[in-house]
Amino acid sequence: MGLIHPTALIDPAAELDSTVAVGAYSIVGPHVRVGAGTVIGPHCVVEGRTTIGEQNHFFQFSSIGAVSQDMSYAGEPTQLVIGDRNTVREFCTLNLGTMKEEGITRIGSDNWIMAYVHIAHDVRLGDHTVLANNATLAGHVHVGDWAVIGGLSGVHQFVKIGAHAMIGFQGHVSQDVPPFMTVDGNPLTARAVNLTGLRRRGFSDDRIRVVRQMHKLLYRSGLTLEQSVSAIAALSAEVPEAAGDVQVMLDFIASAKRGIVR
Structure with missing residues (x-):
C-alpha cells in the first residue's frame, strides 16, 4: 500500500498486485484488475471491466476503460484487456468494447502509445506497435504486430493495418493497409516497402x-x-x-x- 498515493481513490473491490503504483488523485474502479509492476500515474481514471497485465506505465491524465463512444452501447458488461510492458503517455483514451464483436477491446504487449492517442471500442492492437501523438483508431480497427501509425493520423472504423506496415504523418486511412508497406497522404497512397523497419x-x-x-x-x-x-x-x-x-x-x-x- 506504500505505492498508493494517499489521495488516490481505489475501490475496495479492485484487484491490484502489491507492486502496483498509483499516483496522486487517480481513480481505480471496482472491476479493475492490475498486474505486477504496473504504474498508474497521477490524475488517471481506470474504470470499467478493465484487465491490465504486468509492467505497464500509464502517464498522467489518461482515461482507461471508459464506456465506448458508440451510441448503440447500452451498458453491457464489455471489457478492455491490456497486455504487458505497454507505455501509454499523457491524455490517452482507451475504451471498452461493444457487443458488435466479442465485447472486448484488446491491447497487446510492448506497445508504445504516445500522447493524445484514442483507441476506440473493439480495437485489436497487436504487439510492438508505435502510435505517435494524436493517432486515432476508430471502432473495430485491427492493427498487426510491429505496425507504426504516424502522428495526427486517423484510421476509419473496421480498417485493418497489416504487420510491419507504416502509416506516415497525417495519414487518412480508410482502406486496409497490407503488411510491410509504407503509406501516407490523403487520399492514402502506397509509397514503398517499410525497409527501415x-x-x-x-x-x-x-x-x-x-x-x-x-x-x-x-x-x-x-x-x-x-x-x-x-x-x-x-x-x-x-x-x-x-x-x-x-x-x-x-x-x-x-x-x-x-x-x-x-
Whole structure:
C-alpha cells in the first residue's frame, strides 16, 4: 500500500498486485484488475471491466476503460484487456468494447502509445506497435504486430493495418493497409516497402527481396488484384525462407473487407 498515493481513490473491490503504483488523485474502479509492476500515474481514471497485465506505465491524465463512444452501447458488461510492458503517455483514451464483436477491446504487449492517442471500442492492437501523438483508431480497427501509425493520423472504423506496415504523418486511412508497406497522404497512397523497419527487426536480404517483390506485384506491375495474389503465392516456392512472409500477405488480402490501399 506504500505505492498508493494517499489521495488516490481505489475501490475496495479492485484487484491490484502489491507492486502496483498509483499516483496522486487517480481513480481505480471496482472491476479493475492490475498486474505486477504496473504504474498508474497521477490524475488517471481506470474504470470499467478493465484487465491490465504486468509492467505497464500509464502517464498522467489518461482515461482507461471508459464506456465506448458508440451510441448503440447500452451498458453491457464489455471489457478492455491490456497486455504487458505497454507505455501509454499523457491524455490517452482507451475504451471498452461493444457487443458488435466479442465485447472486448484488446491491447497487446510492448506497445508504445504516445500522447493524445484514442483507441476506440473493439480495437485489436497487436504487439510492438508505435502510435505517435494524436493517432486515432476508430471502432473495430485491427492493427498487426510491429505496425507504426504516424502522428495526427486517423484510421476509419473496421480498417485493418497489416504487420510491419507504416502509416506516415497525417495519414487518412480508410482502406486496409497490407503488411510491410509504407503509406501516407490523403487520399492514402502506397509509397514503398517499410525497409527501415524490416531491417531493424532482423529481416534477411532474401526476405526483404521477397517483400519488395510483393510490393512490385501489388503496385507496379499493372496486374489485377487476383493476378497479383497468384503471383505472390508463387514466391513461397522460389524463396522458402520467406514463405511465412508470403503467407502473412496472402492471409491479409483474403481477410480484407474494405479493399486494400492501391
